[in-house]
Amino acid sequence: MIILDNVHYSYDGIYTALRGVSLQIDAGELVAIMGNNGAGKTTLIKHFNGLLRPQKGHVFIKGQDTAKMSVAEISRIVGLVFQNPDHQLFLESCRKEVEFSLKSLGYPSNEITERCNTTLERLGLADLAERSPFTLSGGERKRVALASVLATGPQVLALDEPTIGQDARQKERLAEMLFEMNREGRTVIVVTHDIEFVINYFPRTIAMSDGRIIADGPTTSVLSNDDVIQKCSLTYPQMTQAVRALSEMFDGVSVRQTSVNDIVETIIKIVGGR
Amino acid sequence: MIHRLDPRSKLVMSIMFATVSIMFLSIIPLLIILASLIPIIIAAKSFRRWLRSMRGLSVLIVFILIINTLISTTENPFSHSLALALRLICIMTSFSVFFLTVHPDELSQAMIQMGIRFEFAFAMSMAMRYVPTLGYEAYAIMDAQRARGVELDKGNLLKRIRNIVPIIVPLIIVSIRRALSIAESMESRGFGATDDRTYLEELVFRKQDWALTILSIGILLIMIYAHLFLAMPQWMLWDLPF
Numbered sequence: 001m002i003i004l005d006n007v008h009y010s011y012d013g014i015y016t017a018l019r020g021v022s023l024q025i026d027a028g029e030l031v032a033i034m035g036n037n038g039a040g041k042t043t044l045i046k047h048f049n050g051l052l053r054p055q056k057g058h059v060f061i062k063g064q065d066t067a068k069m070s071v072a073e074i075s076r077i078v079g080l081v082f083q084n085p086d087h088q089l090f091l092e093s094c095r096k097e098v099e100f101s102l103k104s105l106g107y108p109s110n111e112i113t114e115r116c117n118t119t120l121e122r123l124g125l126a127d128l129a130e131r132s133p134f135t136l137s138g139g140e141r142k143r144v145a146l147a148s149v150l151a152t153g154p155q156v157l158a159l160d161e162p163t164i165g166q167d168a169r170q171k172e173r174l175a176e177m178l179f180e181m182n183r184e185g186r187t188v189i190v191v192t193h194d195i196e197f198v199i200n201y202f203p204r205t206i207a208m209s210d211g212r213i214i215a216d217g218p219t220t221s222v223l224s225n226d227d228v229i230q231k232c233s234l235t236y237p238q239m240t241q242a243v244r245a246l247s248e249m250f251d252g253v254s255v256r257q258t259s260v261n262d263i264v265e266t267i268i269k270i271v272g273g274r
Numbered sequence: 275m276i277h278r279l280d281p282r283s284k285l286v287m288s289i290m291f292a293t294v295s296i297m298f299l300s301i302i303p304l305l306i307i308l309a310s311l312i313p314i315i316i317a318a319k320s321f322r323r324w325l326r327s328m329r330g331l332s333v334l335i336v337f338i339l340i341i342n343t344l345i346s347t348t349e350n351p352f353s354h355s356l357a358l359a360l361r362l363i364c365i366m367t368s369f370s371v372f373f374l375t376v377h378p379d380e381l382s383q384a385m386i387q388m389g390i391r392f393e394f395a396f397a398m399s400m401a402m403r404y405v406p407t408l409g410y411e412a413y414a415i416m417d418a419q420r421a422r423g424v425e426l427d428k429g430n431l432l433k434r435i436r437n438i439v440p441i442i443v444p445l446i447i448v449s450i451r452r453a454l455s456i457a458e459s460m461e462s463r464g465f466g467a468t469d470d471r472t473y474l475e476e477l478v479f480r481k482q483d484w485a486l487t488i489l490s491i492g493i494l495l496i497m498i499y500a501h502l503f504l505a506m507p508q509w510m511l512w513d514l515p516f
Contacts, residue, residue, distance in 0.1 A: 046417065049421055051417050051420060070425075071420045072420070072423055072424075072428075075420070075421055076423070079421070079422070081421075082414070082417070082418045084448075086444055086447060086448045087414050087415045087417075087419075087448070088415075088418045088419060088440075089447075090440050090443035090447075100440075101423060104422065104423040105423040148422060149421070149422055152423070
């Protein structure tokens, strides 16, 4: 679906953001991109829909080189949602905001209403549909911005820090929605610092540092790597910390496990229960 | 050397040059003014930047030349519009000397020491400070809108004008939000807590500043006198024959 081949990018030729990034994301994958501040995550996803073109190397979307496509063309395939919702919202109601995206991509009017309603419903915005986005809270605005891109139903969805300012319930809802889109066969890519969110929902993680990919693979193995945790300035998720503490005290505890259920099993085994 | 002068004395000089430029509307006197301004710009090592700003002005100048030549009722319309264009260049250059050599902080300090309230001076230097930030913001907004399928660089003129709306509305909202949060964070750091604020660097008016101020005012007075009571020598009124 998305193939990056040795992509280099630097801003103004001074600050190098990407130093040779190669990766492949297949259709229907659920991928998290993690990395410390300034690792190049946002620069990377801007290459997915052609907002940035590689200065060296190539980006292919569905086998086509983005160098030969316009952003509008690519945005039908790849939907990108940025960190700051205030950069997109400009209309007088949430509904119009969602409709606007659909209109600019040329959907027929009956489909626009339908898609708009389902998306607002899914993101828990149905009650706010007629409110002005500017009177909403930060987290709500964030969801409106998300809705305006999700509604267009792109084959690839790339989200930059979607969990900022969302409470646990909303995060769960967001994850459910991403899962659902993923089950429909869409590729979902999320850039985030939220390690618990990644561990709970994403099977694959790409770790970046200093413009390079330092690890790419199953989330459990990427995020139990000391080097990755340190370079991405992350702290271990609580489950990993718990499992490490357990393994120091008891034999036969694998430090690779991260899910609550696994750890419950382990503890039960240790105390000799069941 | 010019950079180290007090902004207040430079302001007097710039106002003098601008006023004199407004008093004359013939090619030769304006050329003389321009010829005395350019060495000052060069001495301030700002010639390149001045040229760049003049290049920005060039569209307007061509516009003035064409429109005035076409609609002017004077005897030599082209000469008249050339003089008008030169006057604009002179006024712009006078103030360029000031703005190219005065740091925004110096400017607000000068305003304060001239008796303007700190709040107003501060608001002005803040406004200048946030121009580049606004530029970055505009690019980020354009990216965000293009990512949802807005085609900014397509369509006819009307469509392009309408395409400005998705850029300008978020830009205004973001700016208002930022202004509010800056105000809050400044107040929480004690902005305006005491009436008699102290300053780290105060401007001092030195000998060379007095010299420049007196010289500028002197020239200005002579020019006003000449303008009101003396007839201009014939060679100064020289026009192109069309």
